[in-house]
Amino acid sequence: MTGYAEGIIFFNFAADALLLFVTGKLSGRPLRLSRLLAASLAGTIPVWLYLAAGPTGLLNKSLTMVMPLFMIRIAFKTTGVTSLISMVLTFYLIVFLTGGILFGFQSMYTQYAAGGKWSLVFFFIMSVAISFYFIQRRLFNLNATRRTISQTVPVSFTLCGINWSGKGLIDTGNALCDPISKREVAICQINPHEQWPEALFKEDISDLLQLPDNWTEKLVWIPSKSIHAESRLLASFRTDNFTVWINGKERKTDRALVTFTDRALSNDQSFVCILHPNMVQE
Template identity: 25%
Template sequence: MDMVKVYLDLPISGAILGWIQDGTLLWMVGQISSARVAWPRLLLGGAIGGAFQFMLLLNQASEGLLYHWVLSPLIFMFLIPWLMVTAAFFPLTLRRFLTIIGYFYLLSFLLSGIHWGIDSLNQRYFHWTITLWWRFCLHLAFIFILGEIGWGVVHRKVWDQICLFPIQIQWQGQNLKLNALLDTGNRLHDPLTKVPVIVVEFNHIKDLLPPEVLKMVDHLQRGELADDLAIPLYWEERVRLLPFHSLGKEHGLMVGFRPDRVSVRQKNQEYESNNVVVAFYNRSLSPEGSFQALIPPAILGT
């Protein structure tokens, strides 16, 4: 019986690089499909792809030791991608799973086509030696290039990092800390006092509001104006009704209030103001959950 000597350095290094590649691909799929996913889940999903990459390279190094199952189309076309997506994004509804796996296949096929085209051109014209490391770098680069060209993921993430600010809202002994996006298109002002308006996701502030205010917000969001909506006396001077013409409505009405103080931190500088209105928005402002409020440039003095 012939002995086969297999060196594991290439399969192990290929598996590690494949782990990073597949984790990055899953991250890009999450960004495109607006699916929230934690880094440990991405690492788990990428590890499944890395383990399969190890099997492929081990099969190649051993001259077909695992041939009968590792090259099966059912394995690399369906089982591995489905396991990766499920591990990274679980729990998933059927519709959500089909959306995410569709983006995964789309990016995977595009990347495969790009690599095939580069290899074909190289073999015909250039005859360069493309090492595993260079192929890894190209693969990562093309993931980001496809995400940017197709869906603007890269510049959106860069923009979010530049324009995201931690804010702190204080009123009546309450203290709420959120991440806010600088919205240069936010020109909302209180029609009475003309002060700028911060838009905050209602779900992040409702637990800190009095029941009477919550009841009033609920009625107004349903388009009802009831006469028996009594609110605490100290809230009567705080509550504001704000007309707007965006955020998914041509003509809408938001409820807001005047806090005691709002502070916005920008690097080593902090901006404070008590001339601001906080308005409630009953939907998610960020699909990825990276921010929960919108602040106008006026808050930063610009």
């Protein structure tokens, strides 16, 4: 009985790890082995309770239903409610798809294999393989496109003695740059309660003239038609240094310009900066 119980727990652990891995791949989320294994281990809790106390009715069913929420949270550090629900739905979609295919295979095997009709079993296996190929190709192509458009990378810069760092979104639609020097502009979210000059949070651009001299020396006006207004001059600043990490490799430039906003750039705070695509070119 002990070996049987250990086999059930190990199978549940391995199945959860595989399902979480596929969920992360389809959702474009970074995967860490330690968090993936911890989430899979948490997924075995209902199995432990079932084996220890037997069927517990509503409690066991409720725990089984809500456990994917904790597993997704542990595996991918998902914080936003919308993102969490989206990933849980993706997880359940993969569970139902996998379970349906396994059930269909079992039914076909039970019905035809014993009678020697292996041609139908072979046809079923080929159908499943072909279906999986096209589903995987379609979903992963969409996911690859989404990651290309919405990839986030670590960003940091220094401006007038103030250090800023955070996640930057590579936005292929961002064409904001200085028309004279051709320097690209990054849009960065800042907090009024931090050490930034108060004039940066004023609506009237004339208030920027009250900035300290070391700030006005770095001020560059950029014509813009899409930042909170139909057409206006946008205040940007030359950074002392600007660093982007691409695939773990550090890329520095002294040509970057940054402009600021105190409005949230992402509802789930997955990024706090919008990068010009040229800033991350190798």
